[in-house]
Amino acid sequence: MNDQLEVSSHTTITTDRENDETSYSNLKPLFETANILLGGIQSLNDDTQRINSELLHHQNSIRFLFEDLSKLKISIEETHSSINAQSTSQQILEGSINSLRQQFDDLRNISTDGTLIWRITNIQQKMVDAECERQISIYSPVFYSSPNGYKMRLRLYLAGDGNARRTYMSLFFVLMRGEYDAVLQFPFNYKITFCLLDQTSQQRHIIDSFRPDVKSNSFQRPCSDMNTASGIPKFVPLTIVKQDNNPYVRDDIMFIKAMVDFSELPKSLVPYILTLNPGLPIPIQQESIRRELEKRAQEKLRILTDTAAVSHVTTVDDRDDERREGSPEGGTRLTVYGSGFAENRFSLVPSTESSNTIELVQGNDVYVCPMHNEKVTDTQLTCNTPRLPEGDYQVRVSVEGNPVPISQYSSPSSATFKAHRNYTPQITNISPASGLPWRLVTLTGDFKTECYLRDSRECSPKNVSAISR
Structure with a gap:
């Protein structure tokens, strides 16, 4: 029994061992796979840790990059602001430079003879600015009446001013505060002439002038930098300067000339003055003007002398009375009637000078009859006879120094004077x-x-x- 049990036990142990070996053989691949999987898991864990570490590193890098990007954006914005500020500063600087350049040009080309030729550029743009009221007026360079004289400038409204708005160009004269005002005479009362220059050979300049209102504050001594502008509101119709191919605006440039008349030049002489070449030296221009004045005066004198005529002479305040006698002691009022005499020029200072003369002639003897200037017209001359010998005298009349020909006397016998002592009062x-x-x-x-x-x-x-x- 015991032997059976031992055999049975041995058989059982053997069978279990075989089963174990068989199971081990069957599980070995699984163990190996598990080991591999464990190794893979470990590798994955390692990779995961590495990746997490790298991810954290990248996250930190990204955060740093975002911080750098924000800083870069701020820097770019600051740079843009700086660039804009520099651009604005540059524009201001360029404007200042242009203004200084213009001031330098104005000072270099400054006029000290009471005339100004104003060159205005970019007319179209300035016209637009004036019409949309962005800049309604512009000022000319400063000019002077003399190196120590009045300081002046012009003010131009390209689209008009006041009632002339959008229909006329308005041009005004501005009296400025100058360094020598204390020794100058005020109010300013000299005639001012404006001219829009025709830039073609036609020379059809547009000319207008005015005399200052001496009661206006515009022409009193300036109390500020500039007085109120005064001048010609309806200077030139805008239809003329806006017309295509007009002679006053060429290459978008316009020229305006201003002249202050200190010598009372005739208005008829202004067109001639404007024909003078402004490139000539001032003394030559002035000499040309003087010669033209003399030429015109001689022509006027010739015409005046040719048309002057003597009708008759009387010593009575009655044009039709034919009495022509007086005392040789002088003092008889002699009146000559005729036509074409030179009218007496008005003068603020009393003067005995006259454009006409009356002489009493007897043979080679000539006696000047002092003129009574208050009674001088183009048809009547009056003088008071000087002391002279008794006798009959021919009355001779001269106009502007030229004797009126006897042929232009109605009757030489009606232009005589008789000096006799019978006409001398006695006490x-x-x-x-x-x-x-x-x-x-x-x-x-x-x-x-x-x-x-x-x-x-x-x-x-x-x-x-x-x-x-």
Whole structure:
């Protein structure tokens, strides 16, 4: 029994061992696969850790990159702001440079003779700016009447000003505060002429002028940098300067000339002045103007002399009276009637000078009859005879220094003067010969008139003379 049990036990142990070996053989690949899987898992864990580590590194890198990007954006924005600021500064600097350049050009080309030629560029753009009221007016360079004279400039409204808005160009004169105002005379009262220059050979300049209103503040001594502008609101119609191919705007450039007339030049001379080449030196231009004035004066004189005529002479304040006699002692008022005489020029200062002369001629003897300028017209001349010998005299009239030809006398015999002592007033007695002030004095004599200036009732045109104190 025991042997059976031992055999059975041995068989059981053997069978279990075989089963174990068989199971081991069967599980070995699984163990190997598991080991491989474990190794792979370990590798995966290692890779995961590595990847996590790298991911963390990349996340940190990305965060640093975002921080750098933000800083870069801020830097770029700051750079753009700096560039914009520099661009603005550059524009301001360029504007300042252009302004300084313009000021330098203005100073270099400054006029000190009362004239200005203003060159205006970019007319089309300036016209647009004026019409949309972005810049309604522009100022000219400064100019002076002399190196130590009045300081002036122009102000131009290309699209018009006030009632002339959008229909005319308005041009004004501006009196400025100058360094020598303290020694200059105010109000400013000289005629000002404006001219829009024709840039073609036609020379059809547009000219207008005005005289200052001396009561206006515009022409008083400036209290600020500039007085209120004053001038010609309706200077030139806009239809002219906007017309295609007009002669006043060429290559988008316009020229305006201003002249201050300090010598009272005739208005008819202005077109001639504008024909002078502005490139010539000022003294040569002035000499040309002087010669033209002389030429015109001589021509006017020739015409005046040719048309002047003498009708008759009288010593009575009656045009139709033919009496032509007076005292050789002088003082007889002689009136010459005719036509074409030179009218007396007005002067603020009393003057004995006259454009006409009257002479009393007898043979080779010539006596000048002093002119009574208040009685001078183009048809009447009056003088007071000088002291001269008795006799008959021919009255000779000269206009602007040129004698009127005898052939232009209506009748030479009607232009004579007779000097005789019978026409001389005489005093034979004064009574009393002396006395206190305000005492009545009686004069006795031959006074040749009943006309006493203080009693006009006794005076009439027929009286040859009048008694005065």
